[in-house]
Amino acid sequence: MAITETAYAKINLALHVRGKREDGYHEIETLFAFVDAGDTILAKPAERDTLTTVGEFAQALDNPFDNLVMRALNTLPRPQGLDVTLEKNLPIAAGLGGGSADAGAIFRIVEHYHGLPEDWHFRAERLGADVPSCVKSEMAIGRGTGTELEAVENDMAGMAVLLVNPRIPLPTAPVFKAWAGEDRGALPTGTAREIAQNGRNDLREPAIEICPQIADILEELSREEPFQFEMSGSGATCFALYEQTAARDEAARRIAGAHPEWWQMTGKLR
Structure with a gap:
C-alpha cells in the first residue's frame, strides 16, 4: 500500500555560529523548528528503488538520482525496494533544509514499512548535519555541526x-x-x-x-x-x-x- 509523507520545511529560529573546527566544519548552536508544509513524497513497495521528481522545483535538481532521496534509500537496508515520487515544492539551496527534509521523510517511510536500524542516527548524520533533526521533524536544539540534538520546551506549536x-x-x-x-x-x-x-x-x-x-x-x-x-x-x-x-x-x-x-x-x- 502506498503512503504519503510531508518533507517538512526546516527553519532556524536562532543560529549562533561559535567557531570553525579543524575539520573545516563550523560549531553551531541552533533552534530547529519545522513547518507543517514542504515537499511531498509518495512511496509504494517495488522490486527496486526508483525515483520520479515532479513539482515547481523538480528541474532545479541537477541529478535527481544523486539527490538525498536516493542517498537515503541507499543507506537504509531493506528487503524490498521503493517506488518514490518526490513533489519538489521547496526551492533549492534556500535555508529550509529541503534535501535533508526529503531524506528525513524517506527515513520515516522506511520506518513505516520495515523499521529503522539501530544506527539510523549515524546513517542520517552521514547524509548531512541537519538530516537527523529532519528525521524526527520536531523542534529541538542542535549543537556541534547540528547533529547533537537536545529536547526543548515547544511553546510555539501552532504559530x-x-x-x-x-x-x-x-x-x-x-x-x-x-x-x-x-x-x-x-x-x-x-x-x-x-x-x-x-x-x-x-x-x-x-x-x-x-x-x-x-x-x-x-x-x-x-x-x-x-x-x-x-x-x-x-x-x-x-x-x-x-x-x-x-x-x-x-x-x-x-x-x-x-x-x-x-x-x-x-x-x-x-
Whole structure:
C-alpha cells in the first residue's frame, strides 16, 4: 500500500555560529523548528528503488538520482525496494533544509514499512548535519555541526508561519566562508519562545552580502510587526511568525502583490 509523507520545511529560529573546527566544519548552536508544509513524497513497495521528481522545483535538481532521496534509500537496508515520487515544492539551496527534509521523510517511510536500524542516527548524520533533526521533524536544539540534538520546551506549536524566498539559490558554503569569525555568544536558555526572542542568526549579514534581496524581504516582513522575523539557516529564505493566522495571510497577500516574483509558502509550526 502506498503512503504519503510531508518533507517538512526546516527553519532556524536562532543560529549562533561559535567557531570553525579543524575539520573545516563550523560549531553551531541552533533552534530547529519545522513547518507543517514542504515537499511531498509518495512511496509504494517495488522490486527496486526508483525515483520520479515532479513539482515547481523538480528541474532545479541537477541529478535527481544523486539527490538525498536516493542517498537515503541507499543507506537504509531493506528487503524490498521503493517506488518514490518526490513533489519538489521547496526551492533549492534556500535555508529550509529541503534535501535533508526529503531524506528525513524517506527515513520515516522506511520506518513505516520495515523499521529503522539501530544506527539510523549515524546513517542520517552521514547524509548531512541537519538530516537527523529532519528525521524526527520536531523542534529541538542542535549543537556541534547540528547533529547533537537536545529536547526543548515547544511553546510555539501552532504559530502561523510565512516563508518568503527571492528565488535565488544561495549555497551554504559561501555564506559560512563569509562569516566574520567572531563568536558572539551562546544560544539563550529557556523555552522555544524565549530562545527565539533572544537569539539571532549569525549568518544573516554574510548572506545579505552575497544576496542583498534578503534585506528587502526582511524589511517587507517587518511591516505587520510579527512575533518574529528572520532569515532561516544560511538563507535566502526568510520567515515571519504570527500569533494570528489572519495577520499572516494579510502579510502574504500584500507581499505577493508587491513582489509577485518572490516564492511564498504558508503553514504553522509543528
